[in-house]
Amino acid sequence: MIVTGKAHKVGDHIDTDAIIPARYLVTTDTAELGSHFMEGISADWNARVSKNDVLVAGENFGCGSSREHAPLAVLGAGIPVVVAKSFARIFYRNGFNMGLTLLEVGEGADKLRDGDQLEVDTESGIIRNLTTGESVRCAPVPSSMQDLVDAGGLVAYVKRRLTTGGH
Amino acid sequence: MSHTVAEKILQAHTSDDASQPGRIVRCRVDLVLANDITAPLAIKSFRAMGARDVFDRDRVALVCDHFTPNKDIESAEQVRAVREFALEKKITHYFEGGDVGVEHALLPELGLVGPGDVVIGADSHTCTYGGLGAFATGMGSTDIAAAMALGETWFKVPPTIRVEMSGTLAPFVGGKDLILKVIGGIGVSGALYKALEFGGPLTSELSVEARMTMANMAIEAGGKAGLFPVDEKTLAYCRAAGRLGDTALDADPGATYERVLRIDATGMEPQVACPHLPDNVRPVGELKGLRLDQAVIGSCTNGRISDLREAAAVLKGRKVKKNLRCVVLPATPNIWRQALREGLIETFMEAGCIVGPATCGPCLGGHMGILAKGERAVATTNRNFKGRMGSLESEVYLSNPSVAAASAVAGEIIHPAAL
Numbered sequence: 001m002i003v004t005g006k007a008h009k010v011g012d013h014i015d016t017d018a019i020i021p022a023r024y025l026v027t028t029d030t031a032e033l034g035s036h037f038m039e040g041i042s043a044d045w046n047a048r049v050s051k052n053d054v055l056v057a058g059e060n061f062g063c064g065s066s067r068e069h070a071p072l073a074v075l076g077a078g079i080p081v082v083v084a085k086s087f088a089r090i091f092y093r094n095g096f097n098m099g100l101t102l103l104e105v106g107e108g109a110d111k112l113r114d115g116d117q118l119e120v121d122t123e124s125g126i127i128r129n130l131t132t133g134e135s136v137r138c139a140p141v142p143s144s145m146q147d148l149v150d151a152g153g154l155v156a157y158v159k160r161r162l163t164t165g166g167h
Numbered sequence: 168m169s170h171t172v173a174e175k176i177l178q179a180h181t182s183d184d185a186s187q188p189g190r191i192v193r194c195r196v197d198l199v200l201a202n203d204i205t206a207p208l209a210i211k212s213f214r215a216m217g218a219r220d221v222f223d224r225d226r227v228a229l230v231c232d233h234f235t236p237n238k239d240i241e242s243a244e245q246v247r248a249v250r251e252f253a254l255e256k257k258i259t260h261y262f263e264g265g266d267v268g269v270e271h272a273l274l275p276e277l278g279l280v281g282p283g284d285v286v287i288g289a290d291s292h293t294c295t296y297g298g299l300g301a302f303a304t305g306m307g308s309t310d311i312a313a314a315m316a317l318g319e320t321w322f323k324v325p326p327t328i329r330v331e332m333s334g335t336l337a338p339f340v341g342g343k344d345l346i347l348k349v350i351g352g353i354g355v356s357g358a359l360y361k362a363l364e365f366g367g368p369l370t371s372e373l374s375v376e377a378r379m380t381m382a383n384m385a386i387e388a389g390g391k392a393g394l395f396p397v398d399e400k401t402l403a404y405c406r407a408a409g410r411l412g413d414t415a416l417d418a419d420p421g422a423t424y425e426r427v428l429r430i431d432a433t434g435m436e437p438q439v440a441c442p443h444l445p446d447n448v449r450p451v452g453e454l455k456g457l458r459l460d461q462a463v464i465g466s467c468t469n470g471r472i473s474d475l476r477e478a479a480a481v482l483k484g485r486k487v488k489k490n491l492r493c494v495v496l497p498a499t500p501n502i503w504r505q506a507l508r509e510g511l512i513e514t515f516m517e518a519g520c521i522v523g524p525a526t527c528g529p530c531l532g533g534h535m536g537i538l539a540k541g542e543r544a545v546a547t548t549n550r551n552f553k554g555r556m557g558s559l560e561s562e563v564y565l566s567n568p569s570v571a572a573a574s575a576v577a578g579e580i581i582h583p584a585a586l
Contacts, residue, residue, distance in 0.1 A: 013355050013444060017552040022531040025204045026234070026241030028211060040554050060356035060389060064552060065531075066291040068208050068307040089360050089391055090291055094307035144191055144321075158216040158313045 001101065001122045003081045004130075005053040009114035010041070012058035016065040016091070020073040033069050034076020051078035054120055056112045058084065062091025071098040081120050083127060083138075085109045096145045097154040103127070108136035169419035171327040172394040173362040176302040176416075180285045188326040188425075196226070197301075198280055199314045200288030202270055203231035203242065203263075206249045208308035209289055213252075213315055222318030224257050228279060230270040231263040233527045238534040268499025268525040271295035271383060271467035276499055278408035282397040282416050287314055291386045292467050292549065298379030299405065300397035300416050302362075305386060325362040325391045326425040328353070329418075332369035334433035339583045341477075342377030343469060343547070343567035345369075346384045347438035348430055351448025359389035361425065364418060366396060369432055375404040376473045383468045384549050387445040437582060439545075440565035443553040451570055454580040461544035462493040462575035463556075464520075464568055466530045469547035470498030472505050474568040478547075479511040481572035481583050487519040488578030494536040495520045496528060520575070532556045538563075545574045 018040035020033055027033065038045035055074065061084040062070055071094045074082060082095070083103045095102045101122045108127070112118065116131040125140040140146075151157040168186060170178070178185040183192040201209045206229050213221075221227045229249050234242035246263055253261035260279060267273070271292050274280050280296040286303040287293065289311040296303035306320070314320045330349055349363070363385045365378070373381075378395045385393025395401070397416040405413045436450040464470070464478045475497060487493040495515045497503040503525060506512050515522050529536030530548040538544055538557030544564065546556065551563035564580060573583035 015550075015552045017532075017550070017555050021554060022204075022533055026239070026245060028208045040552070040559065042559075060359060063355060063389060064291065064386075064550060066205065066289055066293075066305040066307055068205070068289075068309060071307075086356065086359060088356075088389060090305050090307060090386075093310060097307055097309040154309045154313055155212050155215045158218070158316055162217055162316060 003052055003054060003120045005118060006050065007054050007056045007112050007114060007116045007118050008049060009056045009112065010058070013060045013063055014057055015063050016067050016070040019062065019070040020067065025067060025069055030072045030076040033073040034078070037073045037077035046077055049077050049079065053079055054118050055079050055082045056109055057082060058109065059086050061087050063088035066090045068094050068098060071095045071100045075100050081122060083109060083112065083120065096148050099153045101141065103138050105136055105138040108138060111136050169421035171362070171422045171424065172300070172364050172396065172416065172418045173302055173325060173327055173392060176283055176285060177322060177324055179283065185324050188324050190324045191321055192324060193319055193321050194285050195319050196287055196314050197284040198226050198228060198286045199311055200228045200230065200270060200274070200286065200290065200293060201308065201311050202233050202290055203235060203246050203249060204233045205289030205308045205311065207245045209312040209315065210248060210252045212309040212312035216312060216316055218316035221256050221258065221315045225259045227258050227315055228260040228274060229253050229258055230267060230273060232267055232269050233531065234533050235263060235267060235526055236524060265500060269467045269470055269527055272471055272498035272502065275299060275379065276408060276501055278405065278410040281405045281410050282401060282413045287311065287320055292383050294385045294390065294393050295379050295383040295467055297382035297385065297393040298375060298395050299401055300395055302392055302394065304392050325360060327362045327364045328358055329424040329427045330363055330365045331367035331427055331429045332365060332432065333367050334369060334431040336432050337435065339569045340432065340435055340437055341567055342373055342380040344435060344438040345430060345432060346381040347440055347448045347565065348435065349428065350384060350388045350446045351438065352428065353388055355387060355444050355446045356389045358385065361390055363388065363390045363393045365394065366418065370396065371398060374473060375400055376471045380468055384445070387549060437567055437570045439570065439580060440551055442551055442562040442564070445549065445551060445565060451580065451582045457580040458543065459491055459545055459574055459579055460542040461491065461536060461538060462571045463529050463536055463544060463546040463548060464571050465496030465498060466527065466548040467498065468549040469568050470496055470502065472502050474547060475502065475506050475511050478568040478572040479514040481569050482518040482520070482576065483514050485518055485576045487575045491575060491578050492536065493520040493575040494523060494529060496523045497525055499525050529556055545571050545580055547571050
């Protein structure tokens with residue numbers, strides 16, 4: 001997948017309460033959750049995001065709760081890819097399970113600035129910064145995760161196993 | 168070969184090779200858990216997967232504890248969806264009424280989790296059961312749905328950080344302070360993707376409840392699991408919960424650790440995590456004079472009977488500061504009854520506390536103690552993220568139950584000995 005969009009930068013340890021505050025956990029609707037994306041940082045944060053933009057985060061993005069509403073809120077806001085120095089473990093699993101691609105770039109994230117135009121190739125792990133002309137490379141999505149994405153996410157994967165696996 | 172506690176438990180649940188960190192293994196699970204926030208999504212995924220039945224109706228627990236008793240129509244609809252699913256699939260362990268408690272206090276008390284188990288829950292504090300020697304970890308709803316259908320899940324075998332604890336604990340210092348010290352030391356991403364294994368001479372001194380408090384907050388350092396050895400204390404706790412056949416468990420001598428962290432508790436003060444991350448930890452003495460609007464005593468971290476006893480011992484014969492709300496939420500109906508029998512509830516009410524039902528409530532800013540703009544709370548809960556308990560412009564300080572109780576009396580953060 002190649003995603004071209006504007007970078008929206010956030011810092012280290014952005015927690016799941018920041019991504020989607022607990023008061024919105026009374027729904028599982030992706031669009032509704034997306035409309036409250038990052039309200040735990042500020043009420044107007046979401047207004048600047050356009051479809052196919054890229055979130056660029058620091059360390060430990062998505063720390064805290066196991067709420068799957070968090071990756072759903074990212075997707076609901078129109079963001080298909082998050083690039084971070086590192087991800088919290090539960091969020092990393094949840095992201096792929098929900099069909100949200102996550103790229104761990106380490107310190108390379110520092111070369112991406114807020115507002116830069118990016119072209120993210122999730123298969124090769126190359127992030128081209130169209131604003132500065134620089135590129136950032138990271139490990140491509142691990143094959144175990146890629147299998148999940150290729151199957152169409154965890155729901156589709158299990159569905160296939162249940163119909164062929166005799167469960 | 169020598170193995171860590173995490174490696175041993177995972178290996179006992181898989182036919183894959185779990186002998187080294189980094190291996191991906193497919194494991195059978197002993198219990199799968201979800202709550203009223205995460206179960207509705209799990210059920211949606213479960214149905215979308217085309218699954219008919221859960222893998223074992225006795226090995227799925229659905230605990231409606233977050234927004235219950237239902238705070239509004241939407242939360243009531245969520246619980247209704249979970250209830251209907253539980254009835255349809257004949258789930259044995261479904262809780263929403265007078266039998267419901269905060270999940271991570273409730274399931275150990277009922278003997279549903281224990282030594283050597285692999286437990287996964289759609290709740291990040293599922294790691295609490297590591298206090299009983301289980302490999303227990305939080306996941307998202309869709310992973311939980313898959314496990315409800317298949318009875319298994321995959322794990323990457325984590326590297327382990329050993330926390331070697333020694334020394335003696337001063338009065339008013341306990342498990343909460345030890346884990347805050349660890350998190351303050353390694354940071355909120357210090358154990359990212361890793362297991363924390365607790366051990367050392369101080370371990371046997373810690374009650375099983377204190378161990379659960381510590382394992383509970385492994386996730387606040389980014390940990391996948393927090394694990395304690397299983398000793399005679401654990402086995403006694405499990406027998407009292409009606410479990411039979413549990414056996415001792417510990418890491419092998421010579422097991423390989425990524426890192427060993429040494430904590431000497433001697434001379435340690437109670438610890439407090441300041442806004443807005445659990446690793447912003449300082450000794451209580453440094454925070455003297457910080458005015459408070461609310462104190463919360465409860466949650467899956469510190470809502471057990473030993474926590475209530477500690478808080479009541481401080482509050483006995485004293486009064487909560489005028490205009491400060493002190494909310495006490497015993498974590499399960501059994502803890503509530505025990506507190507009633509011991510006179511703790513009366514102590515709380517005499518002191519002017521608000522004693523509420525067994526619910527997660529204010530811990531996640533759900534209900535029953537939401538903070539207004541500019542307000543400040545001390546809480547025995549596990550997270551103090553910005554806006555966690557209400558307004559984005561409020562503040563939460565995390566402490567042990569004695570410090571929270573003393574601070575409720577003083578109206579400011581204070582060492583209980585200084586009251």
